Amino acid sequence: MSFLFNNYSRRPIHIVSGKGTVVKDDKGKEYLDFISGIAVVSLGHAHPAIVDIIKEQSEKLWHVSNLFESPEQEKLAETLTKDTQFSHAFFCNSGAEANEAAIKLARKHTGKHVIITFEQSFHGRTFGAMAATGQEKIKQGFGPMLESFRTVPFNDPAALIAAIDDDVAAIMLEVIQGEGGVHEITSEFADTIAEICKSKGILCIVDEVQTGVGRTGTRYAYEQTSLVPDIMTLAKGLGGGFPIGAMLGTAELFDAFGPGTHGTTFGGNPLAVSVAQTVVEHIFDCTFLEEVQRKSDYVIGKLQGILPTTYEVRGKGLLIGIDCKEDVTTFIREAEEAGLLVVQAGPSVIRLLPPLTVTVGEIDQAIGLLSSALQIPSTI
Ligand SMILES: *Cc1c(COP(=O)(O)O)cnc(C)c1O
Numbered sequence: 001m002s003f004l005f006n007n008y009s010r011r012p013i014h015i016v017s018g019k020g021t022v023v024k025d026d027k028g029k030e031y032l033d034f035i036s037g038i039a040v041v042s043l044g045h046a047h048p049a050i051v052d053i054i055k056e057q058s059e060k061l062w063h064v065s066n067l068f069e070s071p072e073q074e075k076l077a078e079t080l081t082k083d084t085q086f087s088h089a090f091f092c093n094s095g096a097e098a099n100e101a102a103i104k105l106a107r108k109h110t111g112k113h114v115i116i117t118f119e120q121s122f123h124g125r126t127f128g129a130m131a132a133t134g135q136e137k138i139k140q141g142f143g144p145m146l147e148s149f150r151t152v153p154f155n156d157p158a159a160l161i162a163a164i165d166d167d168v169a170a171i172m173l174e175v176i177q178g179e180g181g182v183h184e185i186t187s188e189f190a191d192t193i194a195e196i197c198k199s200k201g202i203l204c205i206v207d208e209v210q211t212g213v214g215r216t217g218t219r220y221a222y223e224q225t226s227l228v229p230d231i232m233t234l235a236k237g238l239g240g241g242f243p244i245g246a247m248l249g250t251a252e253l254f255d256a257f258g259p260g261t262h263g264t265t266f267g268g269n270p271l272a273v274s275v276a277q278t279v280v281e282h283i284f285d286c287t288f289l290e291e292v293q294r295k296s297d298y299v300i301g302k303l304q305g306i307l308p309t310t311y312e313v314r315g316k317g318l319l320i321g322i323d324c325k326e327d328v329t330t331f332i333r334e335a336e337e338a339g340l341l342v343v344q345a346g347p348s349v350i351r352l353l354p355p356l357t358v359t360v361g362e363i364d365q366a367i368g369l370l371s372s373a374l375q376i377p378s379t380i
Contacts, residue, residue: 007255013334015296018045021355021362023341031336032366035343039210039319043282043353044142050240053278054271062271066263072273077248079280079291084220087227091268095209095235097126098245101262102172102231103128105249106203106301109256112169113147115205120180120346121173123207132172135180154183157192164196171196171204175221181346182314182321185293190225197230203253205231210319213237214283214356217293217317224316237356240279244272256319259366263329283356292317292356295363299352302367306376318363320352321345324374340366 014026023033036042041045043050055332090101107113117123121134130138131146134154140146150168152159154177170195177183197204206229211221215237222229229254235245245267249257266272282288296317303313303322310322324331328350335342335350345351350370354362371377 004055013336020044020046021358029339031339031341032354032362032369033341034352034358035162035341036353036355037241038157038343039236040239041241042213042215042356043240043279044357045241047240047357049278049282050242050275050342053274054242057271057274060270063266063269065265066267068192070268070270070273072270072277073268074257076246076268076273076277076280079277080234080244081248084248085230085250086232087251088249088254090247090249090262091273092245092247092264093243093266093272094124094245095207095233096126097264097267098209098233098235098247099123099129099132099172099207099314100126101247102205102207102233102249103132103170104262105231105247105253105256106170106172106205108261109253110169110201111204112167114150114165114167115148115169116150116152116160116163116171118173118177119151120154120177121151121207122179123172123174124209128296141194155186155189157189160189160192160196164200168200168202170205172205172207174207174211175225175227175373176211176316176319178319178351179345181323181349182319182351184314184316185225185227187225190227194226194228197228203230205229205233207233209233209235210237211316213280214289214292215313215317215319215353217289217296219284219289221316237283238279239272239276243273244268244276274302288356293307295360298319298360299363299367302363306367306371307374308376311372314349315352318352318354318356318358322350322352324348324350331373335370338369338373340373342370 015023017024117132119134123129124131131149134151152163206222212234230250232248314321343351
């Protein structure tokens with residue numbers, strides 16, 4: 001009997017420690033962690049710079065409330081918005097919360113209520129974020145959804161154009177749908193969204209909770225598209241494992257979030273923000289991002305070299321999906337037994353999300369373990 005609600009299907013492993021890409025369970029067995037807490041532990045486990053900043057800041061101050069000024073939040077907001085169209089940030093504690101803020105800001109600024117979202121998308125589990133999510137299984141059993149989300153097929157310009165009317169406040173999307181199966185936006189579809197938003201004055205919200213902060217090889221994934229978002233949400237990798245979320249917006253939206261319009265008790269506390277500052281400073285270094293890109297090319301090239309042609313490799317940076325076109329539950333279990341942790345994205349896709357600090361040696365090792373789980377010969 002467990003004292004916990006049964007809302008997760010937990011794997012029967014108790015991980016007790018980690019260093020870099022490697023985690024160890026209570027029996028002393030080691031695993032290569034190609035999940036990294038679902039794209040969270042972006043600098044690897046127990047990164048010395050993060051350990052240091054947690055020690056340092058926790059001895060100084062870890063919470064005071066947003067009743068007071070926060071130079072730490074100012075600095076992080078400045079770093080995150082630098083060289084972008086965004087000019088302001090709001091800090092919270094999770095991806096769903098960041099998306100709730102984005103939805104509220106878009107509705108308040110435009111005075112309109114419809115938000116267009118896409119099939120297979122994932123935006124979180126709270127009522128707004130759940131209604132925004134384009135997957136029926138996430139909504140089942142929870143009664144009437146929050147109205148005014150309009151879900152249309154992803155990468156289908158005609159369907160999107162047909163869904164636009166005068167009530168639309170925003171179009172909200174993931175540049176690469178992570179949970180939904182690692183589906184990338186096509187350049188044609190990005191162009192269509194950019195064009196609609198510009199010509200109709202509709203806001204573009206990118207949910208970069210999974211793709212943001214270096215995961216796809218650039219600071220933000222939208223930078224690799226023609227999209228010019230008005231609002232962006234971040235969480236997962238932002239704190240490198242420390243819980244923090246953020247919503248960034250353009251100057252035009254500033255007035256819609258005046259005092260008292262929105263808030264959260266824990267959001268942006270000095271400890272979380274100092275950790276995120278350290279993470280972001282590491283990742284936004286251009287040689288770090290080039291490395292991520294180089295490792296991405298290496299993994300994708302290797303996988304394409306050894307996988308059967310019926311399999312499809314998708315994704316950018318170190319958000320990679322292998323679509324095996326069949327149920328992958330057994331493969332994932334076998335990889336785990338062999339010492340490699342990977343996670344599913346939809347029934348047929350194995351998702352690889354190693355720490356961005358993963359080494360080429362670890363990549364080779366992981367591909368070796370993966371190919372034996374998939375029962376295909378590997379060249380390594
Ligand atoms: C994980 C995820 C969320 C939800 O984040 P939580 O921190 O679990 O609330 C939202 N959007 C995307 C794209 C995600 O991958």
